[in-house]
Amino acid sequence: xxxxxxxxxxxxxxxxxxxxxxxxxxxxxxxxxxxxxxxxxxxxxxxxxxxxxxxxxxxxxxxxxxxxxxxxxxxxxxxxxxxxxxxxxxxxxxxxxxxxxxxxxxxx
Numbered sequence: 820x821x822x823x824x825x826x827x828x829x830x831x832x833x834x835x836x837x838x839x840x841x842x843x844x845x846x847x848x849x850x851x852x853x854x855x856x857x858x859x860x861x862x863x864x865x866x867x868x869x870x871x872x873x874x875x876x877x878x879x880x881x882x883x884x885x886x887x888x889x890x891x892x893x894x895x896x897x898x899x900x901x902x903x904x905x906x907x908x909x910x911x912x913x914x915x916x917x918x919x920x921x922x923x924x925x926x927x
Contacts, residue, residue, distance in 0.1 A: 828856055829860070829861050829893065830851070830858070830859070831860075831861045831864060832844070832860050832864065832865045833864070833865070834865065834866050834867065835866065835867040836865060836867070836869075836875070836876075837867060837868065838869060838871040838872075840872075841871050841872055841875055845875055848879050852879060852882050852883060852886065852888070857883075857890070858879065858888060858890045859889070859891045859893055860890075860891065860892050860893060861894055862892050862893060862894055862896070862899060863893070863896070865899060866896065866898075868899060868902065873902065873906060873908060876912055877908055877911050880911050880912045881911065889913070890912065891914070891915060892912050892914045892915075893915060893916065894916055895914055900914065
């Protein structure tokens with residue numbers, strides 16, 4: 820659902836973004852990047868991410884940059900912020916606090 824702008828929607832990330840759970844999210848992310856919307860990802864429930872999940876988020880952020888769209892990770896837990904800091908992903912992916920109504924990527 821919209822957060823007040825016609826071209827920005829927030830999507831809830833699943834609890835796990837790992838190689839075992841990434842395919843479903845990747846499809847949704849590709850659809851959003853192809854659309855004319857900015858991408859806002861609510862990471863408040865995300866508890867587990869591995870290298871493949873981090874790689875997908877970085878690739879999404881870079882693709883959004885090429886398409887001149889926003890790609891923002893909202894409400895990440897402290898462990899995710901630490902992973903982003905250690906890996907340098909926080910230099911590529913915009914991270915901030917925010918709330919909104921969001922469709923759920925964690926369901927099939």
